[in-house]
Amino acid sequence: MAATTSPPADLSAALVLEPVASADWLVILPVAWCLAIGALLVMLRRKIDWHPPIAVLGLAGLVVIDILLLRHVLASGPVTMVMGRWLPPFGIAFTVDLTGALFALTASVVALAGGTYSLADINDSGRRYGFYPFLMLLMAGVSGAFLTGDIFNLYVWFEVLLISSFGLIVLGSEREQIDGAVKYGFLNLVATTLFLITTGYLYASFGTLNMADIARKAEGLSGTAPLMTLTALFVLAFGMKAAAFPVNFWLPASYHTPRVVVSALFAGLLTKVGIYALIRVTVMLLPVEREELSFVIALAGALTMLVGVLGALAQSDFRRMLGYLVVSGIGSILAGVAVGGPGGIGGAIFYALHSMLVMTALYLASGVAARLGDSFSLSSLAGLYRRHAGFAALSLMLAFAVSGLPPFSGFWPKVMLVKAALDIGAWWLAAVLLLTGFLTTIVTGRFFLLAYWRDVASGEGGPASATVSVAALLPVAALTVLALAIGLYPEPLLSVVQNAAAGLAEPSAYLNSVFPGGAP
């Protein structure tokens, strides 16, 4: 301690010194909230009766927080909070723009639906095994991935959600679940490792991991740094996560094995995290390279759509068919990313949000159908319409929504995507989009015809008196109503989504929020 008389350090060069507005805490609150509740549930591991109410209330709280966050972002533009008040690019920034807030809100709605359904689906042994703590920690990872403004931090949240999802996918420890979990785990670990290596490569080229900083420096480095390689590697890594062709095979091989509610959450959340990361990195950080790669992405998207929908057409198991439909939806989103521009990116974001809601609802509906008909297989599911007409109506609406028929939520993003594709002259991509919609209608129509309208042969199709609890039916109904509401009155969401896409294409507001005083 020799230099006791050294001048006081200039803290303003390194630290955030002005007080933080309470509203800015909404940026970090979704993650901290989920972590705290998840930790609480781990501590209360013996009190398994307390788990469901705490978790469902916690998820409802998460929805409220995410609504407030979206309102805050709508009112005042992108919001940043740096951890430990170290200034970016050194402090890890959480930066929320419209895209992140929209995805986070939709994810929390999906999680709340799943949490409600789990009241009817997860028995005592599932609770003892830790379904609810895993669910809360999964949501911490998903929220963190949507809200972070640092690419290495994004990787960390990927790991958090991956580890929680491993816990969820083996819930029940049946033979075929382990089989599905191995395929899922292996492919996802490969993708995550590729993501990590690419991030290291990116750091070597840019010397920064802060997304705003990368976006700012990308233009100046385009001559010297290997940006095309970086972009291609990121597209491959996130494409694997999102189950895009040709790395899509893990999804249909694993998503039909876990509990219905787990499949529903995975379909709604996990592939969409991959898509979100792809949109964030290619559209906002490396836009020039995305343009260069757009044909490859478009081709991958078109093939993903066709492989998905043709695979779905060949299935006779409800959940396997849905797995292929998830893949096909990813293809539509990729098409939007490839086309670019406000229409393409806006359409991609809109389609992703729609797909989160509707695919979750469809998986939950498959669970209800299996309760009513005692099977997931088309050969023995029959007469659901006669058993429960209200549920059949909900299923039909969801089938319309996933096929992109009006007046449901799938229609508008499809219109945006087709129009954007035609605008840039990619008529073949528009044709594939429309063909996929048509084939999806056939897929869901075939299912509806066989599982719902076909009459029950004697001694087939499970007990005639099977009933479903309100907890199982309510989330399906709520998500269907949401899909219908978005389809009937899309203007607010359309304008928000277009603003979100514009904010990604021209991220000056995002940059300003991270570096308020301009360049450091």
Added chain:
Amino acid sequence: MKSVIFRAVAPFLTSLMVLFSIFVLLRGHNEPGGGFIGGLIAVSALAIYGIACGVEMVRRAIYFHPMAIAGAGLFAATVAGLISIAARVPFMTGLWIYPSVLGLEVPLSTVTLFDCGVYLVVVGAISSIALSLEERGGE
């Protein structure tokens, strides 16, 4: 394990190592050490005790289930970050207070609380794995 010497020494060794792990944890703010490495030392201590005297003894000695300890640690770490709401500074900012206890100034901070959380998470998670492996070792 059957060795009499090992079984006689293990409790002393364990208590010494746990004490040392807490020393490493508290020292870690400004010098080498901290929650992670301290937690690993504590788990090694529990593992030695488990090998010498049986897993059941360890479970009784730590009283709480290892996963509950890990949960408490995660909770403590999250709370440590959230305390900064009250001070109107960003998440996870280190905040210090210097109460004096018996005429001695004791620096306390949210950073220490976070580090204790990390310690508990490591102790809970790794000992949970170690104890179940030891249990299924088959004797």
